Amino acid sequence: MDRVILHSDLNNFYASVECLYRPEIRHKPVAVCGDPAARQGIVLAKNYPAKATGIKTGEAIWQARQKCPGLVVVPPNFPLYLRFAHLAREIYADYTDQIEPFGLDEAWLDVTGSREICGDGVKIADEIRERIKFEMGVTASVGVSYNKIFAKLGSDMKKPDATTVITHDNFKELVWPLPAGDLLYVGRATQRKLARRGINSIGDIAQSPPEYLKSFLGKWGEVLWSFANGNDHSPVTRISEAALIKSVGNSITTPRDLENDADVEMVFYVLSESVAARLRKHGLKCRTAQIHIRDNSLFSFDAQGKFLEPTHLSSDLAEKAMELFRAQYGWARPIRSLGVRGCNLVTAENNEQLCLFADEEKRLKQEKVEATVDVLRHRFGHLSIQRAVLLQDTDFRTINPQEDHVIHPVGFFKPGKLP
Amino acid sequence: MKLNIEKRELSALTTMVYRAASTKNTIPYLSGLLLQLSHDKGLTMTATDMEIGIRASTTNVDVIEEGTVLVNANYLADFIKLLPDTLISMELNTSNSKLNINYGRSSGNINIYRELEYPELPIQKMDFRFSIPQNILKEALRKTVFAAAANHFRQVFTGVLFDILEDGLLKIVASDTHRLAYYTYQMDSKPAPFKFVIPVRTVHELLRFLDDSDNLINIAISDNNVIFYQDEFLLLSRLIEGQYPNYETVIPANFISNLSINAHTLANSLERAKIMPTDDRFKIQPVQLAMQENELLINSYSEAMGEIVEIIEDISIEGEKELKIVFNTNYFLEAVKVFDQECENIIIDFSGSFAPAVLKNPEKDNYLYILVPMRTNN
Secondary structure (H helix, E strand, O other), X not given: OOOOEEEEEEOOHHHXXXXXXXXXXXXXXXXXXXXXXXXXXXXXXXXXXXXXXXXXXXXXXXXXXXXXXXXXXXXXXXXXXXXXXXXXXXXXXXXXXXXXXXXXXXEEEEOHHXXXXXXXXXXXXXXXXXXXXXXXXXXXXXXXXXXXHHHHHHHHHOOOOOEEXXXXXXXXXXXXXXXXXXXXXXXXXXXXXXXXXXXXEHHHHHHXXXXXXXXXXXXXXXXXXXXXXXXXXXXXXXXXXHHHOOOEEEEEEXXXXXXXXXXHHHXXXXXXXXXXXXXXXXXXXXXXXXXXXXXXXXXXXXEEEEEEEEEOOHHHHHHHHXXXXXXXXXOOOOEEEEEEEEEEEEEOOOOEEOOOOOOHHHHHHHHHHHHHHHHHHHHHOHHHOOOHHHHHOHHHHOOOOOOOOOOXXXXXXXXXXXX | OEEEEEHHHHHHHHHHHHHHOOOOOOOHHHHEEEEEEEOOOEEEEEEEOOOEEEXXXXXXXXXXXXXXXXXXXXXXXXXXXXXXXXXXXXXXEOOOOEEEEEEOOEEEEEEEEXXXXXXXXXXXXXXXXXXXXXXXXXXXXXHHHHHOOOOOOOHHHHEEEEEEOOOOXXXXXXXXXXXXXXXXXXXXXOOOOEEEEEEHHHHHHXXXXXXXXXXXXXXXXXXXXXXXXXXXXXXXXXXXOOOOOOOHHHOOOXXXXXXXXXXXXHHHHHHHHHOOOOOOOOOOOEEEEEEEXXXXXXXXXXXXXXXXXXXXXXXXXXXXXXXXXXXXXXXXXXXXXXXXXXXXXXXXXXOOOOOOEEEEOOOOOOEEEEXXXXXOOO
């Protein structure tokens, strides 16, 4: 029996969200662009009027302006996009628990088991589109098919706000005429190799002998051939959007240079509290801690160490940071800036192997304490509760690295890895 | 150097020794195997990579001319292993610096190394501590070594602990922090208390030598090394430095539930659970046990493959009848297999869904396996 896989793609995601919040620019060409001062001045997303002028994602702002003199450029607001991605996910979750996000704006859903209750794939797809439009104010295109590859191609076919169904019977008419580059994993280099041999469409790939493709593409040749013929059995993995975050870190250039271990310890505590709170917020734990040290001659280096078991506690992070610092830094110079980062992340409550030599009870208590601190700070502000160690120095006490922070999800410019 | 020896005798010796030689080429003579021939001691072979060293000898050899020669351990061992079962004569040819090996009318000759650089095994300043029957040591190591970590930033977890207590009680312990195997043996002698940790590799080499006889094997240590030795065999190993954590305190003592289950049935069931592929994002394949009244449900799931649900009826439970707990399939199976070899039923003591469980043989109390569960969403 066939699976029923949906691929939902939020149309012009960043630009749509920005237009939603700024009705005054909705009908003008809009591009969400990075900050030119930070040398990230490229187009990240654009709306349909902008698209019509030929602007492409990845172009520099000046190139886009040449094509479209009246272009409205807005800076990205990642926390907002994350929130919208989360809202979309909550809608998906009403139909299935098998949801695999692909970047912030796309997701696969396996609704094979939900048809008895929610109706067939097309009905679910249309309902999801309606709800996204009504509840979130943006639009989505949904592809419905029997595997992930065709579902994704389907969502690309009709835009905006449309459902496309690709079946065993119609995929040859719908999918095969598409250019080879539309297929997942066919990048520019592969496309060139294919074109050199007269293989231009997905149908051309499907009809070439797999051995031939393998001869110049390696084992990927066979994979692409399978994809083009709809032979893709990869499951829709249940992963949270939190799993797309690779590491969580904070660094700070301190108000004055740090002179001794006690100074450093205070700053590490401030940073660790922020990192730990953010890990908890995303339901993550880290297996490795990394510190970054920059002295006042601007010489900098990193050091990292593993935890006995994954943690999202500020005390664990700060202690490990201090341990790394003591082992690595000889106080040749005063320190200008410090960073703490949790890497090697695991989803906090998912299949975690517990440890024999860690004090499980003490850890649970500690987790409760820190969760309480999160609640207090949420209600009464960051400064409502402080570690005693920070009371020694007013310079550091008021730092709140958590507030002003941007989260960069993995697969922001390029899609994440397909399992 | 010149000798005659039966192939079987020679091959037994080389196979025992050659694995101690270094497989890296950085220091050439460490990849060598040293042959020493004397009228009173017979043929002695030694190999070491400075982490581990093995020396074995035999007097079942016809010594014609004494001497010493160093050859590449791997080449020699591979060659000798494949020789026909016949009388072999070896002779050092000083004119072309090769070791001639003659078997019947055929012969080979192997390049030799300069033996003068070969290091002495540092066995002079060793203190004899105690002796233990080979079969006991073999059993103890076999039942514990698999629980040690292949890789851990705390070095002691990559080894097996020998803990000798006040009254001649020997405890052999291995753990990777997620499970712990614990073997106790009451010695006749009462050596002074001390402890040391040996690398897993040493244990595996030792297991290749040990047999099921109750011949004693002696143990002596120095600051950095330990030797296990008999008349014609000696294995030297570096010790792992560092403090082994207090393992006694992590062995749970209070339980809410005791399960008795056929070891073979459980092993078979877990073998099936083990074929579940591990989903990428978890890295560990879990298996869930759910006890309810007098049944045990064993559930394994993977997105890529599907689900297996098994019901084992023939069990008995004392205490809390309903309990769910999730283990790493592999950690669980490895231990159950050990019990499957020695007892019909296995006792598993639980103290909660997130607390360590203890596996043991109902008839013997000299071996425990402590297994820490996993925490999952469901």
